[in-house]
Amino acid sequence: MTTPGPSRVTVVGASAAGLSVVEGLRREGYAGSITWIGEETHLPYDRPPLSKQLLSGAWETDRLRLRDPGDFEALGVDLRLGARAVALDARKRTIALADGGLAGYDTLVVATGTRARRLPGTDGVAGVHVLRTVEDALALREALAGKPHLVVVGGGFVGAEAAAVARGLGCEVTLVTDTAQPMGGALGDELGSMLGNVHTEHGVHIETGAMAGQVLTDGGRACGVRLADGRTIAADAVLVGIGAQPNVEWLAGSGVPVGNGVECDATLYAGFGVWAAGDVASWLDPRTQEPVRIEHRTNAAEQGLAVARNILAGPECARPFDSVPYIWSDQYDLKIQIYGRSRGADEVRIVEGSLTDRRLIALYATRGRVCAAVGVNMARALRGYRAQVAEAAVVEVESAA
Amino acid sequence: MNISIDFDKCCGAGQCVLAAPDVFDQRDDDGVVVLLHPRPSAEQEENVRQAAALCPAAVIKVEQ
Ligand SMILES: Cc1cc2nc3c(=O)[nH]c(=O)nc-3n(C[C@H](O)[C@H](O)[C@H](O)COP(=O)(O)OP(=O)(O)OC[C@H]3O[C@@H](n4cnc5c(N)ncnc54)[C@H](O)[C@@H]3O)c2cc1C
Ligand code: SF4
Numbered sequence: 001m002t003t004p005g006p007s008r009v010t011v012v013g014a015s016a017a018g019l020s021v022v023e024g025l026r027r028e029g030y031a032g033s034i035t036w037i038g039e040e041t042h043l044p045y046d047r048p049p050l051s052k053q054l055l056s057g058a059w060e061t062d063r064l065r066l067r068d069p070g071d072f073e074a075l076g077v078d079l080r081l082g083a084r085a086v087a088l089d090a091r092k093r094t095i096a097l098a099d100g101g102l103a104g105y106d107t108l109v110v111a112t113g114t115r116a117r118r119l120p121g122t123d124g125v126a127g128v129h130v131l132r133t134v135e136d137a138l139a140l141r142e143a144l145a146g147k148p149h150l151v152v153v154g155g156g157f158v159g160a161e162a163a164a165v166a167r168g169l170g171c172e173v174t175l176v177t178d179t180a181q182p183m184g185g186a187l188g189d190e191l192g193s194m195l196g197n198v199h200t201e202h203g204v205h206i207e208t209g210a211m212a213g214q215v216l217t218d219g220g221r222a223c224g225v226r227l228a229d230g231r232t233i234a235a236d237a238v239l240v241g242i243g244a245q246p247n248v249e250w251l252a253g254s255g256v257p258v259g260n261g262v263e264c265d266a267t268l269y270a271g272f273g274v275w276a277a278g279d280v281a282s283w284l285d286p287r288t289q290e291p292v293r294i295e296h297r298t299n300a301a302e303q304g305l306a307v308a309r310n311i312l313a314g315p316e317c318a319r320p321f322d323s324v325p326y327i328w329s330d331q332y333d334l335k336i337q338i339y340g341r342s343r344g345a346d347e348v349r350i351v352e353g354s355l356t357d358r359r360l361i362a363l364y365a366t367r368g369r370v371c372a373a374v375g376v377n378m379a380r381a382l383r384g385y386r387a388q389v390a391e392a393a394v395v396e397v398e399s400a401a
Numbered sequence: 402m403n404i405s406i407d408f409d410k411c412c413g414a415g416q417c418v419l420a421a422p423d424v425f426d427q428r429d430d431d432g433v434v435v436l437l438h439p440r441p442s443a444e445q446e447e448n449v450r451q452a453a454a455l456c457p458a459a460v461i462k463v464e465q
Contacts, residue, residue: 016457023454046459048412063410066459297457298416305454328412335413335431359430379413379432386419 005312006107006273007032012085012095013111013247014038016046016297017278019066020304021109026075028312034077035103037095039084039112042134043069048297050137051161052330056168057141061134085112088254090272107311110251110262110276111304114244114295119153122215122240127222129239131158140239144169148236151175151225153212155182157329159241160199164331167202174205174233176212176225183329184208186338188348191362191374194355198332207233244295246280261293267318268307275311277303286320287392296327324390334358337382340372340389347395351385353378361385365395402446403464404439416455421448434460 009025011018014036022036038044045064053059072079084098088108095103116130127148129140140162144150150166152159155177163175163182179185181192182199196206211228215238224234248258256274257263261282264270268283276283278300282293302323310318328337345364353360353376361382364372369392375382387393404424413432417425424445426435441449453461 020454027450027454046457048457298414298455301416301455301457326414326416328414330412337413337432377430379415380427380429382432383415383418383427 005030005032005314008035008105009033009107009109009311010035010037010095010103010105011109011111012037013109013113013278013280014040014044014079014081015111015113015278015300016044016066017113017280017300017304018109018111019044020301021111021277021308022075022077024305024308025311028308030308030312034075035105036077036079037083037085037097037103038079038081040133041082043067043072043081045134046297047132048328050134051131051158052165054134054137055131055141055144055162055165061138064134085250088251088256090254090256090274093273106273108274109307109311110248110256110270110274110280111278111300112247112250112280113300114246114279116240117243117245119212119215119240119242122222122238125215125217125222126220127235127237128215129237131162131239131241132244140237143237144171146236147171149174149234150237150239151233151235152239152241153225154241154243155179155184155206155208156241156243157183157186157327159239160195161329161331162239162241163199163204164202167204168332172205173203174207174235175199176207176210176227176233178209178211180208182206182208183336186342187336187374188342188345188364190348190350190355191376194358194376195331195334195336198334198358202332244279246282246293248280260291263291266320267310267315268303268321269310269315269318275307277307283321286322294325296325298326299323324386333377335375335377335379337375337379338372339374339382339386340364340370342372342374345371349395352381363388363395368395369393370395402441402449404436404441404449405462405464406434406436407460407462408433410458411460412458414457416457417452417461420452420455421445424449425452 087096116132184192216224246261262276373385
């Protein structure tokens with residue numbers, strides 16, 4: 001190491017991305033001080049099982065732990081849980097905490113992730129749920145135990161998974177989505193309608209192409225959902241799964257550029273000694289020079305590690321962050337996996353398996369170049385297509401079947 | 402180095418295979434990890450640490 005590097009790193013956000021930064025720093029030999037600040041009172045835990053194994057009751061909360069408690073001691077970090085950062089002074093290099101305390105840094109990593117978006121007017125309404133934290137998942141699980149009629153607003157990954165789990169628990173479920181198919185945004189028409197059929201076969205009522213206008217209440221409790229077209233659907237419980245928004249408000253006025261997340265350069269550096277990783281980070285994709293922000297679990301781990309390495313290399317020697325995005329979703333007995341960015345593809349070609357078998361691999365392309373590979377129950381074989389996504393390979397021309 | 406795996410938590414992401422293809426493989430359908438070498442050679446150790454760090458389900462434990 002030629003450059004002296006930082007001596008005091010502070011990481012805000014104690015979840016997947018923050019953990020990866022902290023472990024990455026130690027693994028790469030950084031011996032200076034690390035302060036790690038997290039709003040939640042729990043040791044870092046994993047979110048993907050919240051809408052899967054935790055919600056279904058297959059797992060209890062101890063299975064969510066990302067590391068054993070002893071592992072955090074071994075890392076030698078000043079871990080402050082239940083501490084919320086409320087403001088940043090980038091000139092003095094201090095972070096103000098909600099309890100009135102201050103934390104300093106010479107290098108800061110923002111890993112504050114995202115929070116669930118809510119429907120306007122639903123704060124504090126009994127029976128309205130979101131799904132982002134372990135508390136959210138436990139509250140929804142408790143509600144589902146009463147076998148309510150659940151209306152899921154939003155047909156994205158989280159909503160579709162929760163709908164599947166709720167059916168498994170014997171609840172009546174209506175899924176309201178503004179796309180033509182559940183997960184239609186990510187999967188497109190063909191795979192989306194296959195998935196829609198699977199949900200229908202399992203007894204989910206699907207309202208596609210429908211915008212949810214408002215949650216109806218009776219005595220402070222949710223009793224239904226009114227759609228934008230005026231129809232109403234009765235409900236005992238409502239899950240709002242309409243996406244997430246980055247936790248950047250605490251950086252307002254600090255000079256750190258924020259918009260749709262912390263706006264970083266291609267190396268995940270935002271200036272002022274501040275880096276960002278995970279769901280909260282928007283960075284310039286080195287391939288397209290466009291800003292992107294990715295809310296995937298593996299991205300959080302990969303970016304955390306990349307930031308740790310870049311911190312130790314210093315901003316001048318930092319390397320652009322480049323990876324193939326990957327996400328999975330488990331619904332009923334389907335494992336859906338996506339490499340790359342399938343949204344907005346203009347061509348979908350099934351290259352292995354078939355829709356009828358519900359076991360397939362499809363390549364998605366834009367303007368003749370592969371932009372994503374989607375697999376359904378073909379996990380091992382799908383990995384073989386990752387390289388085509390990474391290279392944006394030219395789609396081979398073959399006569400249409 | 403000794404590797405232990407909590408197979409039940411594996412979500413089939415295959416990050417481990419990308420990081421250490423000589424040590425890990427996956428089952429065909431669900432992609433659950435297959436451990437090829439519980440005691441990898443010295444030159445594979447760094448790759449295995451990388452796999453453990455990137456595994457999204459915190460499935461892979463490495464003991465020295
Ligand atoms: C229900 C659910 C299911 C999912 N399923 C999948 C899946 O199947 N596959 C997949 O790839 N991804 C999935 N994801 C997405 C994945 O969980 C996220 O990409 C990942 O959690 C991002 O990690 P992160 O550390 O960047 O952010 P987060 O996990 O959001 O963590 C941010 C942390 O920072 C804390 N924080 C926020 N603001 C402050 C502040 N001001 N001060 C201090 N601390 C703060 C938060 O409390 C939180 O603990 C799912 C997400 C959810 C919610
Ligand atoms: S990276 Fe982890 S979750 Fe993914 S296949 Fe390997 S062990 Fe399983």
